[in-house]
Amino acid sequence: MRIKVKPEDFIVYEVADIRPEPQGDFALYRLYKRGATTWDVIGDIARRLRLKASAIQFGGLKDRHAISYQYVTIRHGPKKDIKGKNYELSYLGQTKTPMSKARLKGNFFRLLVREVKISPEKLSREIALISRYGVVNYFDEQRFGSVKHGLGFAVKELILGHYERALYLLLAEGSQYEMKRTEAFRKCLKKNWPNFSACLDLAPSPWERRLLEFLASHKPSKRTFKRAFALVDREYLLMLCHAYQAYIWNETVKLYLKNLGLKLLPVPYLLGELLFYRDFPEELTEAILGTKIPLPSPRLILDQPLKELMEEVLRLEGIDGLEKFRTLAKGATFKTYPREVAIIPQKLKYETVDQNKVWLEFFLPKGSYATIVLKRLFLLPETN
Template identity: 35%
Template sequence: MKLKSLPEDFEVEELSDFPMDGGPFAVYLLTKRSLGTPEAITAICHRWNFPRKVISYGGLKDKHAVTRQWVTILRGPRRDFREENFSLTYQGQASRPFEPQDIAANRFHIVMRNLTPDAARRILSCRESLERYGVPNYYDDQRFGSLGESGEFIAQPWCQGNYERALWLAIAEPNSHDRPNDRDEKEIIRHFWGDWVACKGALRKSSARSIVTYLVDHPERFREAFALLRQDMRSLWLAAFQSNIWNRCLAATLQQHVSPDHCFPVSLATADVPFFTALRDSADQALRNLQLPLPSARLHLEPGPLLDLYEQVLSPLGLALRELRVKYPRDSFFSKGERQAVIKPQKLRMHQADHDDQNEGRQRLTLEFILPRGAYATIIVKRLTLFPS
């Protein structure tokens, strides 16, 4: 069974005990559909004329789902705000901003449609193994939206000090998510790359044109030009690269522990990775509480299997673990911490399949579950739909 896209009915609710105890931070519930969190925040900034630095939120919710998440604005207005694809509903006041660590979990409600009766039965039959063994806690494709046609991460040449290449990937490389205006702008930049005067003359006013304007006067200062890109976007590019490396480390770990007859491959945006249908007792024990650290130069590992694993994954990328850092600008850095290797959905409910009112002769199946912060519900969906027939 092929998974071509997200299920049509996909809802995410952010769970938190964030205290509204008075203070200068206005607290809002952001509800959106068909819109990414950064795009919604940009619209709020423009509408209320706030700099991005006064707005805080916990996570990036999927643009293809109906999502509800918390947002705080320092000295924000005590009123609601609505646009076509999102609403911001005032909730109260807090003494501090809402941050990622304030997210307790996320609750998901998913309706899978257009299923054959056989596919619906097979999905329902996976419930016991899903609850018992869980799924690999991969970062899913939504994490890698900045990856362009070359498949090269912007942060890779950035870490290697190749600022021209990093800038080209950021403002010139085609991306399947580009809007028509962005696609046209990137084509102009590629065509005139290096001829900055002509490039500036061909571009309409935009943030990319501002960078090109800088290069007109400083044609070789790619490092400084790259630093003109938005800091929040540069942080996302670092996170995407780090997440890809972590995924590869997890995939290599699973290959060490999981029996081949219990493995099946799944194609993510960046690589084919192993999933499992079951775990032997030894593998279950090894993976149950395993946490893999997020790779970066700030990770000081003693010589041994874990350091060897990270170096083996980084070597084909032309990097060592000590080189996984950026020297400039110093306002962006790789995250530090650990991530659970395997997760299990909590409060899992799989409603019996019934008639799909949108697809004649097909069935629909409803899933409800809770996942910890940072885990992807689409990984659960892939586990249920992409297993071998």
């Protein structure tokens, strides 16, 4: 299976509870982008309008290797279209309240899947199974871009009190931006750590420069590295926290499904393997399609069976229980919310192009991953 060979193969339409109103303080736009991250486009728009990036509100991050349409608002923004290298911002009118994650309902996908090895008959059967039994609602690899280096989660090290290691992973091995853009900066840090002054001129953002200036002017120590986290961009730090929560959630759900006694089939992914079912007994419908499991948080209150499963995952990570799932670093917090164990894609349709290509269309609620649906549909191993 190959996807995203070209941006035109992966098209995402954001669905949100927002529309132009007769009046309002916020200019509403439809953002079209191709082959660019949401962060990079927002940054370019902010530079053009001489605004802070935080002044531009949006619902969610869209894949770089795709064509996407999403809503953006800017308080007292210009009533005109803006065109950039990889994007077009189309003015729709005014609205009284800004765009946010809360207004996001989900995304409609139109995807071309290449090099598929599945007969039309089997594809039709698998589509029917997914429409009846749904798909496990795992977080997919896009959520874990910060650990593609294979060295682990910066936030895990932060929880364990390994502040220098956490900072090294955050700065030298990861990036808030497109990795190529920060390559020289990260190479410099790896070569010169902890001689931070050597890399000051390569810092890709103001916050990273301020952070390096702080580190260069203080003696390296556990206290210094801990204090440095107060200078990390807050949104980026929260994104890293959420990535680690997502990993713990995935592992908890795998244990949950195993405990239900389901026949589970493995599919490899960046952080090991994901486990999928094809179907389940009728009596487990509520336990699978009607159940939500919250993301881990130190204040999370769970029923005992679920708590035991999540804490089993945490112990394997070296963290002694949910109450220890916290950090002492400023800004690194763990917001929790309930997430469906499994979801059923809506308006699911397919069209066979030839023996090896299939177009798929479906709608998913916010926070769910189209690539998980594709993994379930095309990558499950054969069974007898």
